[in-house]
Amino acid sequence: MNEFTILMHLLSDRSNKFQIGVSKREILNKLNLNGKNESLHFETLITQLSNYIEPLGLQIRFNPLSSHWYLAFQIEASDYVSANPFADKPRLAATLFYTLICCLERLGVAKIQRIKELRKKKRIIDDLKDLEKEGYLELDENLGIVKLTPLIGYQLDINKLIIKLALKLKK
Amino acid sequence: MEEFKDYSEEINRRIEEIQTKVLSGEIVLLDTELVSIFENLKNSLNIDNLNRYSSVYKNAFHLLIQKFEELKILINNIDRKEGFLKFLRLKPPDSEINNLLSGCWVKPFNIESLSFNFLESAKEKLNIKKGNPATIDQVEKMEVKGTFLLEISEQKFTEKMSEFYNRIKNQLPCGFEDIFESEQDQIKIYENFVYLLHLLQLGKIKYQKETNFLYL
DSSP states (O other), X not given: OOHHHHHHHHHHOBOSSSOBXXXXXXHHHHTTOOSTTHHHHHHHHHHHHHHHHGGGTEEEEEETTXXXXXEEEOOOGGGHHHHOTTTTOHHHXXXXXXXXXXXXXXXXXXXXXXXXXXXXXXXXXXXXXXXXXXXXXXXXXXXXXXXXOTHHHHHBOHHHHHHHHHHHHHO | OOOOOOOHHHHHHHHHHHHHHHHTTSOOGGGSOOHHHHHHHHHHOOTTTHHXXXXXXXXXXXXXXXXXXXXXHHHHHHTOHHHHHHHHHTOOOHHHHHHHHTTOBOEEOOOOOSOHHHHHHHHHHHHSXXXXXXXXXXXXXXXXXXXOSSOOOSSOHHHHHHHHHHXXXXXXXXXXXXXXTTOOOHHHHHHHHHHHHHHHHHTSSEEETTTTEEEO
């Protein structure tokens, strides 16, 4: 038993439907790391564990929506299809993409009306309800707002998506 | 000895190729992997090709700076959220959005086989202060006048004692006799016995009389 075993448990633990892994503060507390060098210790541990698990086909990732560190499989190009939770529901994926962009625009919360205006498709509310059922967002029809749960941050590399989108726009 | 090859020409050719494609607009540096170039440089560098490699490194580094410049421009673009909304207003088809999303999916890994109680007990163990590892201070060798008739080993006594300690520490705890079991040479057994006595006196190894056991 050592720090790596504990880290493996913390990083792979699912606390609820939307939350996997652990925040930096929780890691520091669980490993009893404190003091002025705590961040350095944290980075060393994450880097070393990352090197350790790489041959197993695993990697450590950061979810910007929940500020949680978690474990994921390294995906080969051929596996992207199997990792896509919307492989048979492209419409839902597109609605989630619109929601994501609208949420980014307004600090994590988007107006349902705004998504409707941009998406210009019928049954947007049904899509949003389906996405809520899947655990991707929280819908408040009374206030007319929608909020993302951290779930999509675990299943989608948001940084990569934004860079891809920025490159597309640049072209 | 391993023979290193000189890949400077091939690496330079690869750099030139990338630069030509960038200038013609065929590729953008942000989409181009440069790690392999630096890996090749690092792995095949030796004292014989140092001069040639330094100029290749300069060219590769120039390429990297260009990539950073592209990244700076990209980050400035990312900051403009309006651009993303503009994309949405273009009403891209679902297939185009799914193309964007492809290659960005992640498969999380989670196991719940380690219970929290187990984790807590492990944490308690981690909190226990660990003692400093045993160290053996080397004794200074003194210059003496005159010669000795006795043959003296070139190695310091403490060094030999350390070697003996490192050799047996993984064997401990074990019975007193077990330490000498594999040795047939009586002189060597006596020598090891002397080291053991010193190590016991220094407290690096402990002895339990009742069970005739040695332990750390």
